[in-house]
Amino acid sequence: APAVEPPVVPASTATVEPGATAPAPDVAGTPAVVTTTSEVSSTMSEGETALLQTAAVHEQRNELDSAVTVYEQVLAQNPYNVHALSQLASICRHQERFHDAVMYLQRIVQLDSSNGELHGAVGHCYLMLSQRSSKIPAVLQALWHGYQAYSKAILHLKDGHDPNLWYGIGLLYERYGALMMPCNEQMAALKHSAEALSAVLRMDPAFEKRAEIYYRLGLIFKQQGHVQQSLE
Known part of the structure; x- marks a missing residue:
């Protein structure tokens, strides 16, 4: 599996407030808006x-x-x-x-290689491809391309505080961690996922998929052994 390093999450030390019980997660993701200069x-x-x-x-x-x-x-x-x-x-x-x-x-x-929104849209497409393939090599390849695209989006966006972008990054790391047996690398991927998803709620407390994010964070905290935090 390719080594995936975490993008820098804005204000990653802030905490997440517990929310209401969430419905089953929606894996479709939120498409980034494509604009051109x-x-x-x-x-x-x-x-x-x-x-x-x-x-x-x-x-x-x-x-x-x-x-x-x-x-x-x-x-x-x-x-x-x-x-x-x-x-x-x-x-x-x-x-x-x-x-x-x-x-x-x-x-x-x-x-237009410096358009961050374009790179974010490419990242979203690869994230969706990773969720639709049943073959591990294809999933890993899609995740790697998605990671590269999201990294370029962060590099080129004037304002990196884009909740849709970090929502996609959180799903990417969650998907990557789900492919592994319990190990340190899986825990690292889940940690990066939780940081990115938590960042979404800090950037936009009224984010459209906030209930799903709470659901996903609950599952991640449970896997990390944080039972009380998961219940909250």
Whole structure:
């Protein structure tokens, strides 16, 4: 298994207040928002503009397959059309086609490698891939790529206090620890997971998935032998 070092969690020494009883955990994760900078925007031809307008209409009507077809036509004219790539990645993530989403996102990253939100979106896709594979080597590979993407997101984001980002990092370490038999490395992974998930609640006490986070923290504390903290 690859060695995974923890990203630096903001204000990791703060404590977590106990919450209400949580429902079963939702492993879907929270997708990061993909944005692009003006630096990668380029002047589009009239043909590209018309196709993008047509694709947008299909999206508004929830005709996603038709929208994908039109966005691909845009890329046939201009392989570096960032808007088309971004929308295709978004649709693929919505349809849980995470391999395809990574492909489109990586093409944008080639144009804008300093965009932290893009790296965060790539990390989320790899996290989802790790949860959908039943083969350990594939899971480990997805987790490693996810870790690398999240690390780049932290490096490039102007404000690292993004609860969605740290939520994903917490799930990544939890998934990594779940693959192991009880050992020091598993305890380290669970510790990093708890720190990241706790950071989410400090950044945003009203976080949408806070009940799930309390549930996950309870399970982690139980595995760590902190019975009273787990019950809280």
